[in-house]
Amino acid sequence: MGILLKIKNLYGGYRKKDIIRGLSFEVNEGDFFVIIGPNGSGKTTLFRLATRVLKIKSGNIIYKGTDILHMRLKEFCSRVAFVSGDISAGFPITVMEFVLMGRIPHLKRLQFETKKDIEIAQEKLILADALHLKDKCIDELSAGERQRVVIARALAQEPELLFLDEPTSHLDIGHQVQILDLLKRLNKKNNLTIVMILHDLNLASAYSNRIALLDKGVIFKEGGPEEVLTYQNIEAVYKTLVLVNSNPLNGKPNVVLVPGEKQS
Amino acid sequence: MIKRLTKSFLILFLLLIIAITFGLIKGAVNIPLADLLIKNNQPIFNLRLLRVIAAILVGSGLAVSGIALQAILRNPLAVPYLLGTSSGAGLAAVIAVIMGVSRMYTPLAAFLGAGLSIIIVYSLGRERGVISDKSLILSGVIVSVAFSSIIVFLVSVFGNEAMHEMNWWLWGSLQVFDHKLIALVAFPVLLGIGVIYFFAQDLNAISMGEEDAAHLGVDTQNIKKILIFFTALITASLISICGIIGFVGLIVPHMMRLLVGPNHKVLIPVTCLAACIFMVICDLISRTLFPPLEIPIGVITAIIGAPVFIILLKKGKRI
Numbered sequence: 001m002g003i004l005l006k007i008k009n010l011y012g013g014y015r016k017k018d019i020i021r022g023l024s025f026e027v028n029e030g031d032f033f034v035i036i037g038p039n040g041s042g043k044t045t046l047f048r049l050a051t052r053v054l055k056i057k058s059g060n061i062i063y064k065g066t067d068i069l070h071m072r073l074k075e076f077c078s079r080v081a082f083v084s085g086d087i088s089a090g091f092p093i094t095v096m097e098f099v100l101m102g103r104i105p106h107l108k109r110l111q112f113e114t115k116k117d118i119e120i121a122q123e124k125l126i127l128a129d130a131l132h133l134k135d136k137c138i139d140e141l142s143a144g145e146r147q148r149v150v151i152a153r154a155l156a157q158e159p160e161l162l163f164l165d166e167p168t169s170h171l172d173i174g175h176q177v178q179i180l181d182l183l184k185r186l187n188k189k190n191n192l193t194i195v196m197i198l199h200d201l202n203l204a205s206a207y208s209n210r211i212a213l214l215d216k217g218v219i220f221k222e223g224g225p226e227e228v229l230t231y232q233n234i235e236a237v238y239k240t241l242v243l244v245n246s247n248p249l250n251g252k253p254n255v256v257l258v259p260g261e262k263q264s
Numbered sequence: 265m266i267k268r269l270t271k272s273f274l275i276l277f278l279l280l281i282i283a284i285t286f287g288l289i290k291g292a293v294n295i296p297l298a299d300l301l302i303k304n305n306q307p308i309f310n311l312r313l314l315r316v317i318a319a320i321l322v323g324s325g326l327a328v329s330g331i332a333l334q335a336i337l338r339n340p341l342a343v344p345y346l347l348g349t350s351s352g353a354g355l356a357a358v359i360a361v362i363m364g365v366s367r368m369y370t371p372l373a374a375f376l377g378a379g380l381s382i383i384i385v386y387s388l389g390r391e392r393g394v395i396s397d398k399s400l401i402l403s404g405v406i407v408s409v410a411f412s413s414i415i416v417f418l419v420s421v422f423g424n425e426a427m428h429e430m431n432w433w434l435w436g437s438l439q440v441f442d443h444k445l446i447a448l449v450a451f452p453v454l455l456g457i458g459v460i461y462f463f464a465q466d467l468n469a470i471s472m473g474e475e476d477a478a479h480l481g482v483d484t485q486n487i488k489k490i491l492i493f494f495t496a497l498i499t500a501s502l503i504s505i506c507g508i509i510g511f512v513g514l515i516v517p518h519m520m521r522l523l524v525g526p527n528h529k530v531l532i533p534v535t536c537l538a539a540c541i542f543m544v545i546c547d548l549i550s551r552t553l554f555p556p557l558e559i560p561i562g563v564i565t566a567i568i569g570a571p572v573f574i575i576l577l578k579k580g581k582r583i
Contacts, residue, residue, distance in 0.1 A: 074481035077479065101468060101472070104482065109463075110464065
């Protein structure tokens with residue numbers, strides 16, 4: 001398995017203030033890579049730099065040996081897709097139309113979607129278990145349905161690498177597991193490399209093969225769940241007391257919160 | 265989808281031809297179709313033809329500009345005049361009249377005024393090289409209010425002549441006597457429509473949100489700049505010969521969005537045709553309701569537009 005994404009000494013952020021300050025890590029092909037860290041540690045900013053929404057101040061992001069800034073934007077977006085926690089549609093469009101937008105990086109200007117594009121969209125809707133929604137309007141969907149549709153659109157871009165920024169943030173536990181199972185399946189069966197921000201440390205532990213713990217714009221610790229999710233690391237970064245034991249299901253680290261005040 | 269598109273296209277095209285025919289034969293005097301090209305009727309035919317062409321340019325230009333602005337500002341209420349063009353043009357025209365500049369140059373003054381106000385709004389709305397939707401809309405509103413108040417001030421000080429000019433301006437007119445002027449305006453309007461259609465796919469993505477569009481490979485900032493430039497060019501050109509004609513740029517895009525959906529690749533051409541039909545009919549009504557008097561075209565578009573819009577809105581479908 002080769003290196004898919006290599007981030008070298010990255011700096012960047014907003015206006016004069018750098019949020020990301022000298023950050024480096026690598027993502028291998030086939031990774032299920034989860035990024036954790038407290039609010040304001042730069043997770044989302046890192047994603048915005050890596051998906052070319054924000055300007056990189058210095059450092060490089062290398063995708064399969066090519067600096068991403070040297071790739072045409074459409075070419076980049078046909079290899080790397082992004083899923084955010086919440087999407088709001090400006091105009092009421094149907095699920096099918098929404099998913100077809102994922103074909104934009106593959107289409108030329110003024111080119112209508114072909115039969116093939118519609119087939120791809122349908123196929124991705126099936127993968128995301130959302131085909132039955134295809135004629136519904138995007139704003140009639142529940143949060144869980146909407147997230148599956150957004151993932152289907154990202155898949156329609158036919159990416160090799162998928163970034164997800166807290167894809168489960170608005171979902172109940174049932175839907176959280178459903179979405180993460182879906183992503184795991186895509187990761188295993190379709191060889192899709194996944195880089196995802198998650199707040200829930202136990203979900204991160206259960207699904208990822210590698211975790212990066214971000215703190216103040218740099219990587220505090222990076223490695224397998226067992227290496228990163230220790231109570232020392234978590235306390236140092238989150239300033240919160242936790243207890244880490246072993247998940248009875250799979251032996252992976254299980255983080256238990258310790259309430260600050262003694263409960264009676 | 266393409267099949268359905270061709271069908272609605274054909275229907276609209278047919279309607280447009282019918283509307284144009286009526287626009288040519290009806291008027292203060294009705295001329296049967298067969299007599300239209302007889303030499304005696306030549307002057308009337310020419311005048312009416314110019315009006316129909318003006319109506320088509322105004323309809324297509326304003327409606328397509330409206331679509332583009334509604335998408336890039338992600339605001340369903342965006343109209344072509346949102347960015348201050350109308351008051352800028354009005355102010356410049358009123359000043360030109362007061363200064364006694366020859367009538368011939370009023371369109372030029374209006375065009376420059378519209379251009380100037382866009383430049384002001386655009387530079388106010390930019391923050392560190394990035395155009396933000398909200399500050400763009402806000403500065404558009406502020407510039408419009410400021411310029412309008414100067415217009416009213418000038419009118420109250422200088423009286424009648426300026427007043428006449430302002431009235432004409434506020435409600436618009438399709439009465440263009442000079443075919444060279446029409447040709448001069450047609451070029452930027454048609455070019456602008458073409459450019460906007462060229463970006464139809466990007467408009468689809470941008471209407472979902474700017475950052476989202478960027479993730480689909482759309483260079484939003486540059487496209488926004490290009491589109492703002494061309495909508496301004498279209499609006500400034502049209503306003504310089506026809507004044508402010510309201511509602512077309514708002515209502516026809518929304519009506520068509522309800523009919524064919526929000527996909528800009530379909531929406532733009534369909535709206536373009538529908539707006540032409542709408543304007544030709546409105547012009548026809550404005551000329552034939554109380555001949556030989558002419559009702560300002562803006563009044564007609566509003567009287568027809570508002571109730572149609574309310575009906576569509578109340579029918580339950582969302583805009």
